[in-house]
Amino acid sequence: LTERLQNAMTKMRRKGKVSEADVKEMMREVRLALLEADVNFKVVKDFVKTVSARAVGSEVLDSLSPGQQVIKIVNEELTELMGGEQATIQIAPKAPTVVMMVGLQGAGKTTTAGKLASYLRKNQNKRPLLIAADIYRPAAIQQLETIGKQLDVPVFSMGDQVSPVEIARQGIEKAKAEHLDFVLIDTAGRLQIDETLMQELSDIKETAQPTEIFLVVDAMTGQEAANVASSFNEQLDITGVILTKLDGDTRGGAALSIRAVTGKPIKFTGSGEKLDALEPFYPDRMANRILGMGDMLTLIEKAQEDFDEKKSEEMMTKLRENSFDFNDFIEQMDQVSNMGPMEDLLKMIPGMSNVPGLDKLQIDPKDTARMKAIVLSMTPQERENPDLLSQSRRRRIARGSARPIAEVNRLIKQFNESKKMMSQMSKGNMNGMENLFGQ
Numbered sequence: 448l449t450e451r452l453q454n455a456m457t458k459m460r461r462k463g464k465v466s467e468a469d470v471k472e473m474m475r476e477v478r479l480a481l482l483e484a485d486v487n488f489k490v491v492k493d494f495v496k497t498v499s500a501r502a503v504g505s506e507v508l509d510s511l512s513p514g515q516q517v518i519k520i521v522n523e524e525l526t527e528l529m530g531g532e533q534a535t536i537q538i539a540p541k542a543p544t545v546v547m548m549v550g551l552q553g554a555g556k557t558t559t560a561g562k563l564a565s566y567l568r569k570n571q572n573k574r575p576l577l578i579a580a581d582i583y584r585p586a587a588i589q590q591l592e593t594i595g596k597q598l599d600v601p602v603f604s605m606g607d608q609v610s611p612v613e614i615a616r617q618g619i620e621k622a623k624a625e626h627l628d629f630v631l632i633d634t635a636g637r638l639q640i641d642e643t644l645m646q647e648l649s650d651i652k653e654t655a656q657p658t659e660i661f662l663v664v665d666a667m668t669g670q671e672a673a674n675v676a677s678s679f680n681e682q683l684d685i686t687g688v689i690l691t692k693l694d695g696d697t698r699g700g701a702a703l704s705i706r707a708v709t710g711k712p713i714k715f716t717g718s719g720e721k722l723d724a725l726e727p728f729y730p731d732r733m734a735n736r737i738l739g740m741g742d743m744l745t746l747i748e749k750a751q752e753d754f755d756e757k758k759s760e761e762m763m764t765k766l767r768e769n770s771f772d773f774n775d776f777i778e779q780m781d782q783v784s785n786m787g788p789m790e791d792l793l794k795m796i797p798g799m800s801n802v803p804g805l806d807k808l809q810i811d812p813k814d815t816a817r818m819k820a821i822v823l824s825m826t827p828q829e830r831e832n833p834d835l836l837s838q839s840r841r842r843r844i845a846r847g848s849a850r851p852i853a854e855v856n857r858l859i860k861q862f863n864e865s866k867k868m869m870s871q872m873s874k875g876n877m878n879g880m881e882n883l884f885g886q
């Protein structure tokens with residue numbers, strides 16, 4: 448959460464009961480969060496109105512955690528606004544399905560065409576053909592051919608002396624002759640929208656009769672993205688949007704604006720230069736990202752379902768006081784295994800996915816039984832005070848639990864590492880966690 452949003456929530460929680468004025472204050476923070484995320488101001492205005500109407504309803508006022516409830520409504524409405532369920536690629540009744548990639552120069556059309564080809568083949572078992580119809584940008588054809596080679600996907604090109612319309616036409620013919628399922632036409636872009644470009648794209652559309660016209664938009668371009676999307680949509684009646692460069696530090700407000708302005712679904716997101724860095728668009732995740740809370744909401748829900756709140760509070764205190772011991776360790780392991788892999792859980796916390804050493808915390812569910820056997824072979828004193836665990840004691844434990852000594856050592860090491868890390872989290876990165884778990 449943004450800090451202000453977090454503060455507003457905490458304040459509300461303390462009150463126990465909320466008034467309309469409280470909701471209003473909260474909404475002001477939501478509004479700011481959205482504007483900071485580069486969402487178009489008109490979109491924000493409409494949105495806040497919708498949410499406020501819902502938020503002053505009994506749904507929130509009667510609930511035990513109104514702050515969270517408001518966030519939940521905001522999240523639900525954001526998700527709804529971005530299209531609810533995620534969209535998929537439409538398939539033409541007769542193969543090949545033609546997909547046209549359009550967008551400004553540098554948005555990521557060529558790269559995304561490659562990613563999409565790879566995605567279709569890997570996830571849907573389709574056979575795609577890439578068509579190089581950008582004859583203007585130097586080396587654009589070669590770029591696509593290189594991508595094709597990397598992926599082992601065929602690329603159709605005719606050099607830069609033939610018109611893009613003709614290239615598209617012949618490429619589709621070739622796909623038909625070879626019974627390929629998909630053609631992805633990589634078109635030219637410009638730094639800015641101009642008539643010539645739009646005319647050319649219209650001509651290609653006319654000839655290629657695409658089932659999908661994907662507008663590729665750089666998410667980093669913020670407000671401008673909505674204007675670009677709006678123009679392309681007016682001229683070409685696009686069918687969907689692919690948002691690239693979400694690996695950057697943008698909050699992704701463009702997603703919201705684009706959807707609101709064009710009414711067209713965002714279908715995929717790109718998050719890296721590598722050719723597998725393409726994902727279907729998840730409106731709910733994007734909603735969280737826009738609000739600046741990572742997948743915090745999912746975490747809240749999971750935590751509420753699976754954690755005994757009182758126990759968690761104790762755990763947090765222990766972590767802070769650094770008195771976390773092996774008894775807590777097994778208890779926590781049991782809880783965590785109910786919640787899914789520890790690693791996944793930690794990754795949902797904003798900023799955590801980049802923490803070095805996170806991978807070391809990986810716990811294989813099959814291992815937990817063995818770990819438990821080891822811990823149970825410790826004496827109660829040893830469990831409470833892991834510093835007692837000398838080499839001779841470790842050997843005894845290994846014998847008692849019928850596990851190799853190396854495994855005992857590994858467990859103790861892992862315990863110490865995770866203790867250290869959790870203690871850091873409880874002090875620093877995870878300020879919010881104690882509120883969440885201990886409210």
Ligand code: GDP
Binds near residue numbers: 551552558
């Ligand atoms: P085009 O002009 O629209 O065809 O754009 P390109 O496909 O040539 O991409 C322009 C630049 O953006 C290239 O350096 C790509 O590697 C990079 N790029 C494309 N998509 C992404 C993405 O999702 N993340 C990042 N970090 N870079 C991307």
Ligand code: MG
Binds near residue numbers: 557584
């Ligand atoms: Mg290109």
